[in-house]
Amino acid sequence: MVIERVAWPNLDEALKDAIAAQCGPVQHVTPVGPGFNSQLAIVVHAERGSRVFIKGLRTDHARARTQRIEATINPYVHAVAPRLLWTLSAAGWDLLGFECVTGRLADYAPGSPDLPIVLECLRLLQAIPAPGLPLKRAEHRWRNYVDDPADLDHFAGNHLLHTDFNPDNILIADRAYFVDWAWPTRGAGWIDPALWALWLIAAGHTPDQAENYAAHTPSWARAPACAITTFVRANHRLWSEIAADHPDAWTVDVVDAAKRWDRYRSAKYGEVQPECPSGPALSANWPAGTGATHGA
Incomplete structure (x- = not known):
């Protein structure tokens, strides 16, 4: 799934x-190290010390449309992501230039x-409603x-979701920045905390520990x-499907x-029941998300 990079001298x-x-x-x-979404990923150092991070795909690449998606969503996510400075289509390439x-x-x-820093950025994202764009649902x-x-x-739901919390997509600087907005989605706000929790479990947390971090977001508590x-x-x-293919x-x-998280939830709550409430209503048999007392 890693995309081979093209080096600057070969452009x-x-x-x-x-x-x-x-x-x-x-x-x-x-050059920027290997990644999953870009054939070109570089930092250009120009005159007077200015720097621009540039990512790109050839216009005939199957994922080239993700460049346009990321450019379109960027004005709405300045609170949590680097700013897009310019777009460029030239010589068979589609490029995005970001503040470095x-x-x-x-x-x-x-x-x-890093965990509380990422959590704070996630809470900022939770406050951003999905814009009126043709986003995936x-x-x-x-x-x-x-x-x-x-x-x-x-x-x-009507929350703007990032949906890809691979740690390669999270930069830690003076604060956290969420990058690689290739799959912005409209949906229930608690989905992003759930997706982050999965990566926490993969990094060594128990499901209970991961859920306790997710519970610090108000959407999870509800x-x-x-x-x-x-x-x-x-x-x-x-x-399971992704791992079978790649x-x-x-x-x-x-x-x-x-798999471990699925088993944990099944053991704690039993199998999902058909009477699971719709909308904001909660069933007496199905309490709000684990650790909801930590939510804001």
């Missing part, structure tokens, strides 16, 4: 000239000082992984536990975390 001169027209004369270029944030990738390990993205289509109603359990099972099925070490780790 067409026409593309280099187009980049210089955006950034100013290029002094030197720093000097930071490091987030550490999700138990006890990491959570109830559509997970539609193939539930037993009862009626369960998808619990995934619907969510029916049965809705969370349904989503955890659906996400387990999704990651059996990399990291996908195997995530599907193992998803």
Whole structure:
């Protein structure tokens, strides 16, 4: 699933000239390590010390549309993400130029000082409503992984969701920044905390510990536990499919975390029941999300 990077020396001169027209004369270029979404990922150092992070795909790449998606959503996420400075289509490439944030990738390990920093950024994101754009909908993205289509109603909502909390997508600097907005989604607010919790489990947290972090978001505190359990099972099925198609070490780790979390929820709450309440109502048999007393 890792996309092979193209190095700066191997780019067409026409593309280099187009980049210089955006950034100013290029002094030197720093490559960014391997990733999952970009064929080009570099930091351009220009005159007077200015720096721009540039990511891009060839226009004929299957994922080229994600460049346009990320450019479209960026004005709405300045509170949690680096600002987009410019877009460029030249020499068969689609590029995005962002303000360059000097930071490091987030550490999700138990006890990491990054965890409260990421949580604070997640709480900021939770306050952003989904803009009036043709976003993917959570109830559509997970539609193939539930037993009862009626369960998808619990995934619907009007929150803006990032949905990809791989630590490679979280920069830690003066604060946390959420990057790689390739899959922005409209849905229930508690879905992002749930997706972050899965990565915490993959990083060594127990399901209970991961849920306690998620519980510090108000959306999780309001969510029916049965809705969370349904989503955890659906996400387990999704990651089982991903790992079967791409059996990399990291996908195997995530599907193992998803399996452990699914078993934990089933043992704690039992199998998902058809009387799981719809909307904001809570069933006496299905309390709000675990650790809800920690929510704001």
